[in-house]
Amino acid sequence: MSPSDVPANIQSLVENAKDLFDKSFSTDPIEGFIHVSTAPGRVNLIGEHTDYTGGYVLPLAIGYGTVCYGRGSIVKRTNGDMKCRVVSMNNPQDVVEFEADPSSVPSVTNKWTNYVQGVVLQYLADLKGDEIFSFDMAIAGDVPLGSGLSSSASLEVATAVFLEALMRESGADALSMKGDRERKKDRAVRCQRAENVFCNVPCGIMVGKSLIRCLMSNCRLNLTIFLFLQDQFVSSAGCQGKLLLIDCRSLDVREVAMGMDNTGCKPVLVVTNSNVQHNLGDSEYPIRVKQCKEATERLALVNSSILSLRDAAMDDIAAASSKGLLDKVLLQRARHVVSENKRTEDTACALEKGDWSRVGQLMNESHTSMKDDYEVSCKEIDILVELAQGFEGVYGSRLTGGGFGGCTVTLVREDSSQRLIDYLKEQYKEKIGTDCTCFKTTPSEGARELHI
Ligand code: ADP
Ligand code: MG
Numbered sequence: 212m213s214p215s216d217v218p219a220n221i222q223s224l225v226e227n228a229k230d231l232f233d234k235s236f237s238t239d240p241i242e243g244f245i246h247v248s249t250a251p252g253r254v255n256l257i258g259e260h261t262d263y264t265g266g267y268v269l270p271l272a273i274g275y276g277t278v279c280y281g282r283g284s285i286v287k288r289t290n291g292d293m294k295c296r297v298v299s300m301n302n303p304q305d306v307v308e309f310e311a312d313p314s315s316v317p318s319v320t321n322k323w324t325n326y327v328q329g330v331v332l333q334y335l336a337d338l339k340g341d342e343i344f345s346f347d348m349a350i351a352g353d354v355p356l357g358s359g360l361s362s363s364a365s366l367e368v369a370t371a372v373f374l375e376a377l378m379r380e381s382g383a384d385a386l387s388m389k390g391d392r393e394r395k396k397d398r399a400v401r402c403q404r405a406e407n408v409f410c411n412v413p414c415g416i417m418v419g420k421s422l423i424r425c426l427m428s429n430c431r432l433n434l435t436i437f438l439f440l441q442d443q444f445v446s447s448a449g450c451q452g453k454l455l456l457i458d459c460r461s462l463d464v465r466e467v468a469m470g471m472d473n474t475g476c477k478p479v480l481v482v483t484n485s486n487v488q489h490n491l492g493d494s495e496y497p498i499r500v501k502q503c504k505e506a507t508e509r510l511a512l513v514n515s516s517i518l519s520l521r522d523a524a525m526d527d528i529a530a531a532s533s534k535g536l537l538d539k540v541l542l543q544r545a546r547h548v549v550s551e552n553k554r555t556e557d558t559a560c561a562l563e564k565g566d567w568s569r570v571g572q573l574m575n576e577s578h579t580s581m582k583d584d585y586e587v588s589c590k591e592i593d594i595l596v597e598l599a600q601g602f603e604g605v606y607g608s609r610l611t612g613g614g615f616g617g618c619t620v621t622l623v624r625e626d627s628s629q630r631l632i633d634y635l636k637e638q639y640k641e642k643i644g645t646d647c648t649c650f651k652t653t654p655s656e657g658a659r660e661l662h663i
Pocket of ligand 2: 362
């Protein structure tokens, strides 16, 4: 591993995972070659609550991720004692064993291993009927858990890359014939399926069964599938220095490079975790989806080409409103989604031009729209956004993710970023009484094998 290729935090995750591996699997080791993989978490810069109406989102892979360090191979199933053994730095005493068998059921006691086992089961179908995966694996990650930055997707995708390495070595690589983009998408689909099927956690956004039913009736099937795929897709296909503008209807993905302004400055993103997640989100989310569906039906009465909010323009909203077709709430919801889609496309253009002031302005407008029109913010998030927006060197700041807590994302000059972090921590403690956590990131590389 060349130190210049691998960020310092990922290098230290590799070292931690290696130490844990050596400690945990020194007795009776499973045979095979050592493989190391890594996959990042992700954050959405702009384009919130636009995905389920076929609109645009603009996420990036962050510089924090999960590392899988392991040794293994593909063996004949007849070796009944062959197992997969996994251990995580989060629980270093606890080595968990499971069988890579299609009849396996999710663990109730070691829920985190379901993310690994679920992915293993997705790849099992590519092996010959009498073959099975057998490996020892140690895991280390630095994506904050459960804050909407997709630590689960990064664990799944890093596991997938590890398994692909085992398969390639044994000549069982089913994905090898695919192009790079197809391969990354295929991997993301498998990981998303693993999470939904084996971990029973509909992912990407916090959803309940009612939302899924609603989506199924509202959207084309491929949209529904892709909607839940974003976390894993960005983790799999993220690019150094680039964001991914995803069209959730056509499923087209455009890589958006962060340009340079005329002073040669490239800002950084500060992600701030409020460390609160209000339960209200669970019930409010399906309500928002339903309201978007209703608003679409009303707007279609003034413009029959509107099949989802993605098709609507501000003029359509004004026309429907003047005819009394939209009540106050539906007007607000439609206004957020329609304006947010435009902001997201505009942000991609401004990023490419290095027009940071414009990007910041669009981010600020997005926050106001989420707060006032979509009503998914909360006190803690509004305080963080307000503090950041008023800080010198900040271009813009907004809530990221589904809302009712979670994280904010702030675009800031690199040379002001540390002062901003210190300020946010101090002020949040003073105003809310608890700690927020902050980290800096720029668009980072997606999942890959590390050759050490
Ligand atoms: P998010 O994906 O937003 O971080 P989730 O609830 O979807 O939140 O996933 C978090 C879960 O993923 C954790 O509770 C844990 O089960 C699993 N996980 C993620 N990273 C690791 C890791 N390094 N070690 C063990 N489990 C992990
Ligand atoms: Mg998750």
